[in-house]
Amino acid sequence: MELDNRLISGLHKLGIDKLTSIQQESIEPALSGRNIMGCSGTGTGKTFAYLLPTISANADNHTLYAVIIAPSKELCIQICSEINQLSNKSGIPVTAAALFGGVNTKRQLQTLKSKPNIVVGTYQRIYELIKERRISVHNVRTFIIDEADKLVNKDNIEGILELRKCFMRDIQVMLYSATINVSTQNTAALLADNFTKIFANDKITIPANIEHMYVVVERRDKIETVRKAIKALNTKHCIIFSNSRYDTEEITQKLEYHHYNAGCLNADCDKNTRRQLIDKFAAGKVDYLVCSDVAARGLDFKKLDCVINIGLPQNPVDYLHRCGRCGRDGNKAICMSIITENELSNIKACQKAFGINMLKKKLYQGRIVRG
Secondary structure (H helix, E strand, C coil), X not given: CCCCHHHHHHHHHCCCCCCCHXXXXXXXXXXXXXXXXXXXXXXXXXXXXHHHHHHHHCCCCCCCCEEEECCCHHHHHHHXXXXXXXXXXXXXXCCEEEECCCCCHHHHXXXXXXXXXXXXXXXXXXXXXXXCCCCCCCCCCEEEEECHHHXXXXXXXXXXXXXXXXXXXXXEEEEEECCCCHHHHHHHCCCCCCCEEEECCCCCXXXXXXXXXXXXXXXXXXXXXXXXXXXXHCCCCEEEEECCHHXXXXXXXXXXXXCCCXXXXXXXXXXXXXXXXXXXXXXXXXXXXXXXXXXXXXXXXXXXXXXXXXXXXXXXXXXXXXXXXXXXXXCCEEEXXXXXXXXXXXXXXXXXHHXXXXXXXXXXXXXXXXX
């Protein structure tokens, strides 16, 4: 079974001449209507892995045929953007609606009046709209869960099962994520049977084009070290991650005080502020995006060559998602972490998890030197 020729033409227009492993291996089982559990590293094109066969199988279907749930607003918007991109380049008419809480309800209801073919949103919001009879799902053929490792767990499964009951019993279920552990697999069995498991990488790897380094400082010097790191790295456009959303505001203020064009993205931002800031950063109108891990997933910025971490996350997988924001399409990039002595164990955990070498460095007279 093959993709619709219009989609193949659209991919060529996007500069994609070869599919990644997760994309290639997903086509036949997805087009056959099988349930899929797909796992592949950050940046390997998992969104296209499920969008391509879903759109291809429904190229002449004008009803609502797919529901996609994701854990964050940003990822929902990003998925819709990729659907629109595929539609525009292929000529296949596909419309999508992003649905999530915390926004103007009337505006979302207005988008539903256009009768989208695919709805993308948080499971809570989609379930709410189904129960209010704002969405009719009796023709939905495919139910997709993106970032399954964040959703298919004990905290969310009850709500997702309630949403699952709204669909036909034999609906196709597809789960995709950069990491899928045994617990996720066991919980997924509550959603569907007989998953075709596609693990494109037996071991999670970080692209070799990303260089990893760290500097050890006193806790009180972390924020000042960020400014020194920006100068030493000579980066004009980067994401700066902090473990605490409260620190993001202080870091942004200090960068702005020193005349850096910085913006702060954390859970306290309302939807419009977040969207405007993301758009400005993508357009180069904001040079430094300071954010908490709420933005680590789902954001896709081309030609980003640097990520700076102020502290390391406790879970190595979050480091994977952080550094995965840079070095897209094989471009060389640097991920620098500014840590204290107490965080050295986190360095070792990341090195062990991903088989990477994180080099110890020092900042000396405006340069990066061996630590």
